[in-house]
Amino acid sequence: MIQTPGLLLTLLAFVLVIGPLVFVHELGHYAAGRWFGIKADVFSIGFGREIAGWTDRRGTRWKIAWLPLGGYVKFAGDMNPAGQPDADWLALPVEERRRTFQAKPVWQRAIVVAAGPVINFVLAILILAGFALAYGDAQTPAVVGQAMPGTVAQQIGLRAGDRVTALGGRPVETFEDMVRFVKIRAGEQVRVDYVRDGAPMHVDATIATQVQRDRFGNEFRVGLLGIRPAAPVVRQVGVLEAPVIAVQRTGQIVQMMVETIGQIVSGRRSVKELGGPLSIAKVSGEQITLGPEAFVFLIALVSINLGFINLLPVPMLDGGHLLFYAIEAVRRRPVAPQTMEWAYRGGLMAVLALMLLVTFNDLGNFGLWRHLACLIG
Incomplete structure (x- = not known):
């Protein structure tokens, strides 16, 4: 007999998975920025119109937006998607400019960008270490x-x-x-x-x-x-060994992800197997009905996925920023603004195309296209 968790439980489970993971990811960026003295203007969970929020004493606007499919931290001086200085940035007072993202050396900017994916991996390792302590190896x-x-x-x-x-x-x-x-x-x-x-x-x-x-x-x-x-x-494993086992298991999961992507790129695996937010929501609802252990393990898997995907060298993602910072470190000067602009336009197109593909796959997995074909036929 096929069981379904129901729409409300599925939506709740999805929010319980994505919301905390996005918060943790952006908190990594925010904490690293704070460490290097960068002012954060906005810390947002979700995109679009703000539905709730407050401003702290440092001037950071913490908000929750209506579309819970991601989030962002907007640092002071980050005036364009590529994070490039412009005339407005140059017009800032010297003291205020020192607290902006662009004013920091490339190695500090790289750490701030990498901190988001890294903290996702750290969270997953902590969860898997807890499983190792509780259930052994x-x-x-x-x-x-x-x-x-x-x-x-x-x-x-x-x-x-x-x-x-x-x-x-x-x-x-x-x-x-x-x-x-x-x-x-x-x-x-x-x-x-x-x-x-x-x-x-x-x-x-x-x-x-x-x-x-x-x-x-x-x-x-x-x-x-x-x-x-x-x-x-x-x-049974001890407290010191559990993180080691967790790191090994995280590495094994990442290795499987890399191999699966390679199979898709080489054509050995169909792109129809790629899933998006709708699939995550569906799986979240299913796993929460199986008990807290299954649901927490899913959070660890999604956290690893979030960290891994964000490290891919695609403009618009953290990995794209890190790629340009690596080029800047080697050349000892930033990539030309025009090159950055076109790269980020291409990255945005690629991300949007991927989102359309996975959404199309998700709707197909839910049987929408099959039902439409039956109605038309």
Whole structure:
């Protein structure tokens, strides 16, 4: 039976995920700016018209806008999207100009920009470290417990007790490493290296495609070898080790994201699998019904995604700013304003195009186009 969380719970869950993460992200920018003595004019959660807000004693306007799909910090002197000085900035009094973003050296501006994505990763690491402390570190050895009948694992001759050492040339140490590799490579041919009775062996295999369906009716296309794992080993971890495990798991998640993007760019994975705010809202509603652990873990995943996406070298994103600051540091002078302007126009076009694409995908996943086709037909 398909379960649905309902519209109100979905909207609430979406706000509970996006709102705090956007606040934390922008708080990173704000805190770094404060550290370097930069005045913040506006701290906004959401875009568009202000629905609530206040001004603190430092002159910063803290506000909540009606469209909760992001946020921003506007530093003093930041008078254009590219953050370039202009005539208005030059006309400011000297003391006031010193507290503006453009007046700071390039390394300080870079830290302010990078602080947003970094704090998203830090938040995710703290959450994952908490999970490691609470539930321990489960590591299942990369040993075949059983090659399931009728699966690829049985067809290529794997047996119970075989230890898989590499997949596609990539070393694996745990069963979880194998799952992460196979899951995003449905239909691909890979080399399987393994050890049987002390002797190294290898065989080529084509990863099977399995369509899974969850309790909410969502379908997922995942790769499958058909290996049942050996008994898992769960060990308790201490306070000092938990952050290390959390960093490792964050790195594994980022690695999967990079590989998935590479598959989309190379055409091995369809762009239809890209999701946007509507998908995040849908998943948020579903995860909140599964309990606090699932919902908090989702927050960690979205936080990693938010940090990673913002570090991409695309103008309009934090990574685009960092790219131009790197060029400025090497050339010892800023990029020409005209170049910056055209780059940011192109970045804006790319971001808007991506938003249209993911929204189109989201509406398709919700069945809108199928229903419209039925009505027209």
